[in-house]
Amino acid sequence: MRGSLERPRRLRRLTVVGGLAAALALGAVSATAGVVQAQGLPGQALTAGTSTTTSALLPDYDNEIVTRFDSANSVEHIRHLAVNIGPRLNGTPQEREGAEYIGGILESYGFKVSYQTWGPVSTKRVAKVTSPNADLPGGPNWQMAASTSGKFTGDNGVEGQVVDAKTGQSAADFPSDTEGKIVLVDYSTTASVRNTAVANAVSRGAIAVILAYPTGNSAPPSFTLTTPQPNLPVIGGGSAHSAWIRGLLAKGPLTLRIATNEYVNPMGTNVLAVRHAVGDPTGTKAPIVMVGAHIDSVLGAPGAHDDASGNGVSLEIARVLGKYPLDKELRIAGFGGEEGGLLGAREYVKTLTAEEKARFVGEWQMDMVGTPYEPARLWALTPNGQSNFVVEEAYKAADRVGFEGLRNCRLGQSDHQAFYDAGIPASLFIWLDYRPPAVCGSSGGSYVTEPEYHRPTDTMDNISPERLQITLDVVGGAVAHNALNAVKVSAVSDGGQPLAGAPVRADCGDGERNVGMTGTDGRLDAVFPHATCDFTVVVDGATVVERGVSISGDRELEVTVDLTKPTISLTKPADGAVFTLGAAEIVSYRCDDNLSGVAACTGTVPDGGALDTSTVGFHEFAVNATDKAGNSADQKVTYQVVYPWRAYFPETMDGKAGSAVPIKFSLGGDRGTGVIAPGYPASRQVTCDTGEATGAAAPTATPGNSKLSYGGGQYNYVWKTEKSWSGTCRKFELKLDDGSSHFTTIRLK
Ligand code: BES
Ligand code: ZN
Numbered sequence: 208m209r210g211s212l213e214r215p216r217r218l219r220r221l222t223v224v225g226g227l228a229a230a231l232a233l234g235a236v237s238a239t240a241g242v243v244q245a246q247g248l249p250g251q252a253l254t255a256g257t258s259t260t261t262s263a264l265l266p267d268y269d270n271e272i273v274t275r276f277d278s279a280n281s282v283e284h285i286r287h288l289a290v291n292i293g294p295r296l297n298g299t300p301q302e303r304e305g306a307e308y309i310g311g312i313l314e315s316y317g318f319k320v321s322y323q324t325w326g327p328v329s330t331k332r333v334a335k336v337t338s339p340n341a342d343l344p345g346g347p348n349w350q351m352a353a354s355t356s357g358k359f360t361g362d363n364g365v366e367g368q369v370v371d372a373k374t375g376q377s378a379a380d381f382p383s384d385t386e387g388k389i390v391l392v393d394y395s396t397t398a399s400v401r402n403t404a405v406a407n408a409v410s411r412g413a414i415a416v417i418l419a420y421p422t423g424n425s426a427p428p429s430f431t432l433t434t435p436q437p438n439l440p441v442i443g444g445g446s447a448h449s450a451w452i453r454g455l456l457a458k459g460p461l462t463l464r465i466a467t468n469e470y471v472n473p474m475g476t477n478v479l480a481v482r483h484a485v486g487d488p489t490g491t492k493a494p495i496v497m498v499g500a501h502i503d504s505v506l507g508a509p510g511a512h513d514d515a516s517g518n519g520v521s522l523e524i525a526r527v528l529g530k531y532p533l534d535k536e537l538r539i540a541g542f543g544g545e546e547g548g549l550l551g552a553r554e555y556v557k558t559l560t561a562e563e564k565a566r567f568v569g570e571w572q573m574d575m576v577g578t579p580y581e582p583a584r585l586w587a588l589t590p591n592g593q594s595n596f597v598v599e600e601a602y603k604a605a606d607r608v609g610f611e612g613l614r615n616c617r618l619g620q621s622d623h624q625a626f627y628d629a630g631i632p633a634s635l636f637i638w639l640d641y642r643p644p645a646v647c648g649s650s651g652g653s654y655v656t657e658p659e660y661h662r663p664t665d666t667m668d669n670i671s672p673e674r675l676q677i678t679l680d681v682v683g684g685a686v687a688h689n690a691l692n693a694v695k696v697s698a699v700s701d702g703g704q705p706l707a708g709a710p711v712r713a714d715c716g717d718g719e720r721n722v723g724m725t726g727t728d729g730r731l732d733a734v735f736p737h738a739t740c741d742f743t744v745v746v747d748g749a750t751v752v753e754r755g756v757s758i759s760g761d762r763e764l765e766v767t768v769d770l771t772k773p774t775i776s777l778t779k780p781a782d783g784a785v786f787t788l789g790a791a792e793i794v795s796y797r798c799d800d801n802l803s804g805v806a807a808c809t810g811t812v813p814d815g816g817a818l819d820t821s822t823v824g825f826h827e828f829a830v831n832a833t834d835k836a837g838n839s840a841d842q843k844v845t846y847q848v849v850y851p852w853r854a855y856f857p858e859t860m861d862g863k864a865g866s867a868v869p870i871k872f873s874l875g876g877d878r879g880t881g882v883i884a885p886g887y888p889a890s891r892q893v894t895c896d897t898g899e900a901t902g903a904a905a906p907t908a909t910p911g912n913s914k915l916s917y918g919g920g921q922y923n924y925v926w927k928t929e930k931s932w933s934g935t936c937r938k939f940e941l942k943l944d945d946g947s948s949h950f951t952t953i954r955l956k
Contacts, residue, residue: 263719264712264719264720264721265717265718265719265720265721266720266721267720267721267722267723267733267734268531268687268691268720268733268734268735268736269604269607269684269687269688269691269734270607271720272527272528272531272683272684272687273604273607273608273679273680273683273684273687275527276523276524276527276676276679276680276683276684277523277676277679278520278523278577278672278673278675278676278679279672280519280522280523280526281516281519281520281522281523281577281672281675281679282519282667282670282672282675283519284308284309284312284515284518284519284522284523285511285515285516285518285519285667285670286667287308288305288308288309288502288510288511288515288518288519289346289504289509289510289511289515289665289666289667290346290347290348290509290511290666290667291348292304292305292308292348293335293346293347293348293349293350293509294333294348294349294350294504294505294506294507294508294509294510295502295503295504295510296331296333296350296503296504296505296506296546297328297331297475297503297543297544297545297546297547297550297551298326298327298328298329298331298470298473298474298475298543298544299331299333299468299470299473302475302476302502302503302543302544303476305502305503305515305518305541306322306476306477306478306502306541306543307322307478309478309480309502309518309521309522309541310322310478310480310541312522312525313478313480313522313525313539314480316522316525316526316529317482317529318480318481318482318525318529318537318539319480319481319482319483320478320479320480320481321478321479321480321481322476322477322478322479323476323477323478323479323551323554323555323558324474324475324476325474325475325476325477325543325544325550325551325554326472326473326474326475327472327473327474328472328473328474328475328544328547328550329472329547330469330470330471330472330473331469331470331473331506332352332353332354332355332359332429332467332468332469332470333350333351333352333353333467333468333470333506334350334351334352334353334440334442334465334466334467334468335348335349335350335362335364335465335466335467335468336349336350336351336417336442336444336448336463336464336465337349337463337464337466338461338462338463338464339366339462339464340462341455341461341462341463343451343455344447344451344454344455345447345451345509345663345664345666345668346509346666346667348509349444349448349507349663350427350506350507350508350663351417351419351427351442351443351444351445351448351507352427352428352429352430352442352443352444352506352507353440353441353442353467353468353469354429354430354431354432354441354442354443355431355469356430356431356432356434356435356436356441357416357432357435357436357437357439357440357441357442357467358436358437358438358439358440358441358467359440359467359468359469360440360465360466360467360468361466361467361468362466362468363466364440364464364465364466364467365389365414365415365439365440365464365465365466366462366463366464366465367387367388367389367414367415367462367463368388368389368460368461368462369388369389369390369391369417369452369456369461369462369463370382370384370385370388370389370390370391371391371452371453371456372385372390372391372392372404372407372408373392373393374392374393374395374400374404375390375392375393375403375404375405375407375408376400376403376404376407378407380392380407381407381408381411385408385411385412385413386411386412387412387414388412388413388414389413389414389415389416389417389463389465390408390411390413390415390416390417391416391417391419391444391449391452391453392404392405392408392416392417392418392419393418393419393420393421393449394418394419394420394421394425394428394430394443394444394449395418398430398432398433399433401418401430401432402432402433402434404416404418405418405432405434405436405441406434409436409438409439413439414439415439415440415441415442415465416436416439416440416441416442417442417443417444417448417449417452417465418430418441418442418443418444419443419444419445419446419448419449419452420444420445420446420449421446421449422446423446424446424447424658424662424664425445425446425662426445426505426506426507426508426661426662426663427442427443427444427445427448427506427507427663428443429443429506430443440465440467442465442467444507444663445507445662445663447662447663447664448507448663475503475543475544475547475550475551475554476502476543476551477502477540477541477542477543477551477552477554477555478502478540478541479538479539479540479555480525480538480539480540481536481537481538482525482528482529482533482536482537482538483536484533484534484535484536484737485532485533485534485737485759486534486737486759486760487534487536490536492566493534493535493536493566494535494536494566494567494568495535495536495538495563495566495567495568496535496536496537496538496568496569496686496689496690497537497538497539497540497567497568497569497570497571497626498521498524498525498537498538498539498540498570498571498572498573498682498686499517499521499539499540499541499542499552499570499571499572499573499622499623499626500514500516500517500518500520500521500540500541500542500572500573500574501514501517501541501542501543501544501545501546501551501552501574501621501622502514502518502541502542502543502545502551503542503543503544503545503546503547503551504546504665505546505661507662507663508661508662508663508665509663509665509666510665511665511666511667511668511669511670512575512577512578512657512659512660512665512669512670513574513575513660513661513665514545514573514574514575516573516575516576516577516578516670516675517572517573517574517575517576518541519675520573520576520577520675520678520679520682520683521539521541521573522539523679523683524539524679524682524683524686524687525537525539527683527687528686528687528690531690531691531736531737532736532737532738533690533691533736533737534692534736534737534759534760535568535689535690535691535692536566537690540552540555542555542622545574545621545622549621549622549624549625551622552622552624552625552626553625555625556625556626556628556629556631559629564629564630564631567626567631567632568596568632568689569595569596569597569600569631569632569633569634569689570597570623570626570631570632570633570634571597571601571633571634571636571682571685571686572621572622572623572626572633572634572635572636573635573636573637573678573682574621574622574635574636574637575637575638575639575660576636576637576638576674576675576678576682577638577670577671577672577673577674577675577677577678578638578657578659578669578670578671578674579668579669579670579671579674580638580640580656580657580658580659580669582640582655583638583639583640583657583674584612584614584638584639584640584641585610585612585613585614585636585637585638585674585677585678585681586613586614586615586616586618586635586636586637586638586639586641587601587602587613587614587615587634587635587636588615588616588617588618588623588634588635588636588637588641589615589617589618589623589627589633589634589635590617590618590619590623590624590627590628591617591627591648592615592616592617592647592648592649592650592651593648594615595632595633595634596632597632597633597634597685598615598634600685600688600689601613601634601636601681601682601685602615603685603688604680604681604682604683604684604685604688605680605681605684607684608680608681608684610677610680610681612677613681614641614643615634615647616641616643616644616647616651616652617644617647617648617650617651617652618635618637618641618651618652618654620635621635621637622635623635636678636681636682638671638674638678639654639656640654640655640656640657641653641654642654642655657669687734688734691734691735691736692734692735692736692737692758692759692760692761692762693732693733693734693761693762694732694733694734694735694758694761694762694763694764695730695731695732695762695763695764696711696722696725696730696731696732696733696742696744696763696764696765696766697725697728697729697730697731697763697764697765697766698711698725698729698730698731698744698746698765698766698768699729699765699766699767699768700746700767700768700770701767701768701769701770701771701801701802702770702771704729705725705728705729705730706725706729706744706746706768707725707726707727707728707729708724708725709724709725709729709744709745709746709768710723710724710744710745711723711724711725711731711733711742711743711744711766712742712743712744712745713733713735713740713741713742713743714740714741714743715735715736715738715739715740715741715758716738716739716740719743722742725744735758736758737758737759738758739755739756739757739758740756740758741753741754741755741756742756742764742766744766744768746768746770747770748837748838749768749769749770749836749837749838750836750837751766751767751768751769751803751836752835753766767802768836769800769801769802769803769834769835769836769838770836770838771800771801771802771834771838772832772834772838772839772840773798773799773800773805773808773832773833773834773838773839773840774798774799774800774832774840775796775797775798775808775830775832775840775841775842776796776797776798776799777795777796777810777828777830777842777844778795778796779792779793779794779795779796779818780792780794780818780828780844780846781844781846782844782845782846783844783845783846783847784844784846784847785846785847785848785849786818786820786846786847786848786849787820787848787849787850787851788820788821788822788823788848788849788850788851788875788945789820789821790820791817791820792817792818792820793815793816793817793818794810794812794813794814794815794816794817794818794828795814795815796808796810796814796830797814798830798832798840800832800834800835800838802834802836803834803835803836804834804835805832805833805834805835806833806834806835806837807831807832807833808830808831808832809830809831809832810828810829810830810831811827811828811829811830812828818846820848821848822848823848823849823850823943823944823945823946824847824848824944824945824946825845825846825847825946826845826846826847826848827843827844827845828843828844828845828846829841829842829843829844830842830843847945847946848945849943849945849946849947850874850875850878850882850943850945850947851873851874851875852872852873852874852943852947852949853872853873853875854871854872854949854951855871855872855873855921856869856870856871856872856951857951858950858951858952859951859952859953859954860951860952860953860954861953861954861955861956862928862953862954862955862956863928863955863956864928864929864930864931864932864933864934864935864955864956865928865929865930865933866927866928867925867926867927867928868925868926868928868939868953869923869924869925869926870888870923870924870925870926870939870941870951871921871922871923871924872921872922872924872941872949873920873921873922874922874943876920877917879917880915880916880917881944882915882922882943882944882945883915883924883941883942883943883944884942884943884944884946886906886942887906887940887941887942887943888906888913888924888926888939888940888941888942889904889905889906889939889940889942890904890905890926890937890938890939890940891903891904891905891937891938892932892935892936892937893936893937893938893952894936895935895936895954898936898938898952900938904940913925913926913927924941926939928953928955932955933955933956934955934956935955936952936953936954936955937952937953937955938950938951938952939951939952939953
């Protein structure tokens with residue numbers, strides 16, 4: 208059964224059985240809040256620009272754990288305790304069996320299990336009532352009170368058909384075939400009436416007598432007879448028992464087996480399961496997070512709700528938490544003898560040393576944690592009515608799942624009292640129709656229990672899986688939160704400013720998860736198991752990854768987010784630099800980042816590589832720097848590559864208007880005749896003595912007249928001047944396709 212208990216991880220919406228509307232009216236459930244929380248943080252869109260897609264992220268550990276809690280598993284444990292074992296009266300073998308069942312499960316979850324036997328306690332006289340063939344309502348293991356006036360049969364008991372002898376007061380009450388049968392008669396509160404009924408049954412050859420309350424939702428009564436009946440078992444049943452027997456008899460013959468036992472001053476049993484913290488294998492220093500429930504039930508009651516339910520929830524919390532390496536010590540207890548006056552819990556607390564008590568974070572006691580009884584609500588009750596750490600943590604867990612129905616007030620009456628008395632923060636968690644006083648604290652309120660409370664009808668019908676789930680999410684959520692390590696993450700910029708609204712992710716080796724978002728103060732409280740994690744914080748496109756953060760115990764973690772762009776120092780080519788065509792030039796640049804380091808520094812040509820000088824003209828050279836946080840910077844410069852120019856003409860010369868003037872120059876080789884920039888050469892009139900331009904620039908005469916040629920290692924541009932320029936000076940400009948311009952001024956005759 209346990210192997211199949213794992214449920215696929217999925218979002219779950221809380222619902223309350225027995226009147227969702229009523230539950231909502233009380234604020235018991237806030238479905239929308241629960242869903243928002245379960246789906247992850249609303250700020251996920253802010254992580255855009257990072258490599259991980261948000262949909263693949265796991266939830267934070269608080270969320271992951273509550274998603275794993277499944278009340279269906281709790282129900283199966285409750286069924287084992289309340290149905291397979293049945294009533295578990297303190298000091299009886301069933302209390303022990305309950306302890307061993309709980310211990311066995313916890314051992315399979317990796318806990319170290321021990322049993323504490325204590326006592327002796329008061330003598331218990333019980334009847335185990337079963338049927339070899341009938342399906343008994345409420346479960347196969349009925350328990351009634353065995354009278355000291357009857358016979359104790361031992362485990363084997365007697366078996367026979369049942370006859371209904373009504374009040375058993377007159378011959379007419381008894382069927383003619385009473386001989387050799389088990390006789391059912393009404394239990395009377397008047398001793399003489401009981402005595403007569405039993406004597407009448409015995410005289411008619413009964414092999415056992417059941418005196419059961421005919422009405423009134425009564426528990427099985429313990430009683431004595433004025434006339435002892437040492438030869439047959441005489442037992443007391445509750446009103447449910449008489450109703451069930453009469454119901455079965457109406458359908459046909461009914462066979463029961465009755466085994467009566469007297470357990471003289473028996474011992475009670477506690478089961479204690481411990482899971483030591485990772486770094487504290489002997490359990491001497493780690494903080495202790497404890498969960499408790501009671502194993503025992505009152506005589507006659509299967510105790511499904513009171514309190515198999517508490518153990519069902521404890522076991523599911525243990526199953527889920529058992530999968531995480533923890534730095535806190537987990538203790539799960541099943542206490543015996545609670546119904547006898549918190550006996551087992553008090554015995555357990557007595558074993559705690561002062562140092563051990565000081566290690567306690569708290570004790571979360573669960574007693575009656577999920578009845579479908581509509582008026583019941585989830586209460587955190589403390590002996591003094593004050594809130595405490597355990598209560599506060601439950602409120603926070605309720606908040607995380609969107610459950611608004613938790614309330615706190617005053618009550619003892621369960622095992623939390625023993626811890627409270629020892630100075631350990633403890634609270635009783637209970638689904639109860641508790642009626643608080645006007646002011647909670649100085650005095651307690653009143654309460655109404657469900658009709659099945661402490662009755663044979665406290666069966667699986669008195670269990671609500673939906674409410675168990677809420678208890679799991681609230682109490683289990685609080686326990687898990689405290690069993691994990693508290694990590695206070697703060698995000699600050701490299702300038703020291705707190706960074707609000709920063710999504711924090713973490714990968715602790717089990718997948719990347721969404722941890723949450725920093726608040727306005729730049730802080731985020733999160734919980735983690737014992738782990739080494741890589742933390743990622745994203746702000747304004749800058750991503751900081753803090754690798755290998757060791758989490759073993761509570762700690763603080765400051766993550767500095769680099770929001771400063773990297774710097775680029777470009778030495779060569781410098782902006783505006785001029786290089787000769789074909790020259791060997793080595794580029795030189797570097798990128799720096801003060802904080803996160805440089806992720807990439809890329810230029811048009813890698814640093815140390817050869818600058819491209821293979822073509823003349825203006826060229827762009829770009830460098831991009833990206834730091835490890837994702838901040839990037841760019842720098843762009845322009846450099847010029849020119850021909851190796853040499854002029855074979857003077858700066859000024861004389862010429863004759865209308866004649867051709869040869870302009871000779873060298874470009875270090877034959878570069879073809881397309882080396883002149885479009886629109887050039889050009890000339891314009893200038894003042895002869897100052898050289899100041901007086902006219903607009905004019906292209907040289909038609910290309911047919913002027914002409915560039917190459918020969919003998921030289922270029923020769925033959926410039927045809929115009930006759931009309933006679934007596935003026937002109938400045939001649941030869942602009943090349945490498946962007947360079949060359950001049951000469953001519954005085955024309
Ligand atoms: N599960 C109950 C606790 C309880 C408290 C039930 C309040 C209903 C209302 C517990 O098992 C129990 O029955 N306790 C006893 C007291 C105990 C000290 C014997 C009780 O409340 O009578
Ligand atoms: Zn109880």
